[in-house]
Amino acid sequence: MTARLFRNFTFDPKADILSGITVALALVPEAVAFAFVAGVDPLVGLYGAFMMGLITSLFGGRPGMISGATGAMAVVMVHLIAQGNAIGDTLASPIENLGLYWLFITLLIVGAIQISAGLFRLGKFVRLIPYPVMLRFVNGLAIVIFLSQLGLFKTNVAGEMVWMQGTQLYIMLGLVALTMAIMYLLPKLTKAIPSALVAIIVIASITIFGGLDVPTVGSFIRDGGGQGLEGGLPVF
Template sequence: MKTHALLPQASYADRLWSSLKSNYFVDLSGDFWGGITSAVVALPLALAFALASGVDAKYGLYTAIVAAVVASIFGGSKVQITGPTGAMAVILAGIVAQYGIEKLWVAAILAGVIQIALGLSRMGRFALYIPHPLITGFTNGIAVIIFAGQLNNALGLQIPAAGDATFFEKLIATLAHLPDVNLSALLLTGLVITLMLVTPVSITRRVPASLIGLTVATAGAFLMQLNVPTIGAIPHLLPSPHLPAWSWGDLHLLIRPALALAALGSIESLLSAVVADSMTVSERHDSNKELVGQGMANVVTAFFQGIPATGAIARTAVNVRSGAKSRLSSIIHSLALVLIMFFFAEFASHIPLAALAG
């Protein structure tokens, strides 16, 4: 009798171990290097995309840490890296300018709930039928907007943000302030771009060119005491979770921004998951589960003062190319960023905005 009573427990333990092994312990070495490498790539991007979103750089770092873990655990792709992206930054900048950061967190929670609902409704497969030319045009448009949005930082201009200004109005304002260009900032931008272009491939295979440029520019600006705007103080630890201030009226006010965030986040995440599938031999993501995971990531990240995130194609590709095979790589990715934040926050606070713009 006792033997029969123990059999179900042993069977459950076996199934649990099998699940953990297939999801988290496929290739420890590959996952370790995938997580470390993708974290190094993610650091400058998280800071830059936060600034492009109209918020402090620290919020991008919070997002890269929290969103990656949550999306990995609950999502449908074993090797996807989630974090701030350029596509999302364009929408976020408009929301922040119009409603403020607190309302952005509320919109992020609403968007996450919508994504979870889409996943549970098994709507994930439909996103893959979006025409490729539409995606290409959308991506190119985003690139132009980000370029224009970073011009002020690249030129060292500190022009007050106008939330209701159009793309061309902002561009005209930048051109009108050209006589006030900070030459030191412009040189730093040029230095970063140059290093990214000329650094040998033999080096960039191990260390991202963007990180090399960022480190050299930051060290140079600090040692030479250049008078350029920097990203400012970055905390050593994640903030305590808290519920953003909201009211029932916010739900009606923010539903349209939330729908836009959910739509873009879902599409970009699923496209990134498809790219990850194409780089692996046997792994295929679950689109519906991925939507649930991305939605949960956006909900949880908002409680930690993060910004809405999506699956990041470039970071995911780096993760896979570095040997990642399981969800453990994303967890290592986040742990690496936590350690960087804890030990190198002081150095990061001196990063020039011009270097991130480059």
Template sequence: MLFLSRRQDWFGNLRGDLLAGLVVALALIPEAIAFSTIAGVDPKVGLYASFCIAVITAITGGRPGMISAATGAMALLMVTLVKDHGLQYLLAATLLTGVLQIIAGYLRLGSLMRFVSRSVVTGFVNALAILIFMAQLPELTNVTWHVYAVTAAGLAIIYGFPYLNKTIPSPLVTILVLTGIAVWMGLDIRTVGDLGQLPDSLPIFLWPDVPLNFETLAIIFPYSASLAVVGLLESLMTATIVDDLTDTGSDKNRECKSQGLANLGAGVLGGMAGCAMIGQSVINVKSGGRGRLSTLTAGVVLLLMVVFLKDWVSMIPMAALVAVMIMVSIGTFNWSSVRDLKKLPLSTNLVMITTVVVVVWTHNLAFGVLAGVLLASLFFANKVGHFMYIRSQYSEADDTRRYEVVGQVFFASAEKFTAAFDFKEAVDKVVIDLHRAHFWDITAVGALDQAVIKFRREGAQVEVIGLNEASETIVDRFGVHDKPDEIDKVLGAH
């Protein structure tokens, strides 16, 4: 069964994966060069990284069909390190990033993705779509009309060609046709070759030339920690999106380890740290890529083209690639999230919009996701806290007040729990029935202690009944209402 699964991952979609990988390889080249420029390093650093990361994640990754390479989110975090300490320290930081991500995989931190709500994922996707589009604007600013014409023609081919033929990916047709037209007509427009010098040799093993001491560790660790967190966040979020696009599952913890191994490989081959790319992953899926072969093809073809076919690759007009990326931006944005704003709860919309705004404003995916998760958690806690209520019944026969607690008692509902009791009522006995309640934290336990002690202060006999096993464990461990010595300390403090 395992053999058949692996065979399906590699060869279950042979033609689609090969063609999709070719499209992705063409689209990766200008991005890798651009991200190298952002980080302040030679273009070959980003190109070598993209090759290495794509190949390793194709083999070891937990999400078949996802594209990982050098990314802008990671490049932005490297700027200061490269500026202050140079390329060798960047390579060392890349190696440490890989180690931290592998450790995260073994600690099963990938499982934390279940705490990321759907509204945060939607906000993340929409923010990335906006950032992808904004990244194309420099190529469309202060240019001749030829650029707009080529870009428009590219979009026409991308959306029109599938009506004629759905076998060949329309982005590939767009790049090939527009490159041929630009060369034939001699159009004076910006090309891939204008971005920087392409490498003329294969990558070689290169251990970072830095001192192996604590001073080096102190320099690179803050950068490596940031790179590891942002890389894993973007990779795991992208994996979730590809899961939805392909209606398949993936192993998030395996993906953490895979990203770490890929960055280790990039570090010793002269490349910068990278992670999964939402834009390229969407291109891959939209072009028919589903298996590991598409990712492997993208990495291998990328290297072969920039080393052995660089004269041809350098002729590709940037306007053609801009058209492809605009298609990715349009396809990535979740348009239904805008249409459903009136239907969805206000809290859901606020989480989504906050995630979008923070990501676009800071250009930092980690900040946006963190803000969204925190806000979603606060809304959830507030909502669950409102579902807790207490009803009471008085028995005149034995002068007993019975309180029945229903719902979740935790930090957000503890105050409501305490306020529901009438401590001044003169009764002989109080029964607190917890059969339909659950206590989650020490704040809840403290509220129960406070209620019991206050009733006893007023002279009432208190009986707590119905604690479930989990609640009883935390109450026994942290509660004081049934421990005379502890009660004396609490009463003495007052």
């Protein structure tokens, strides 16, 4: 019974486990970066990524479905959150983080629209989107992701974020170059293990055991005004 139930969830346990670990490790800094892009607390991005992945894995309808934080949504939500916070501050009884409430309601509406599109089988109309539009969209998303990562090349000096210089900058550039090299060259040698997972493990090991002074996800959150990473589930 257990084996049959397990087979209903995965046809390739090895690939699914490796991909799950890879996505879980890669999604943490991505969710934090996009949270800063959207102007919300980093923990909001982490909780959102966690819940989205959990719901998709339980109720998703396709084996290859991937869900996570996206730069496209983050950019769209920036104005919404900023305007909501501004209006909340001007009310007779000010409401803190009103933009976050607006974001929650907006995402509920987006989810309802997506569910309706699925029920009425409107996905076929995606074929009507011109290829140049899709290409520009993906290119724009790549630019957003690139820009969101530039903050990691800044360091906190006397309460002010400044660009890295000297040895610290060279170490960061070297780690980035090594990561890109692993992800590009490893698939040419073997595809048994995801290159992204190998890159994360190798670079993290070099950083930890080498005692390198480089920004981490926790320090990135603290420099942005957060409290760092703390274990636990969200409290409502």
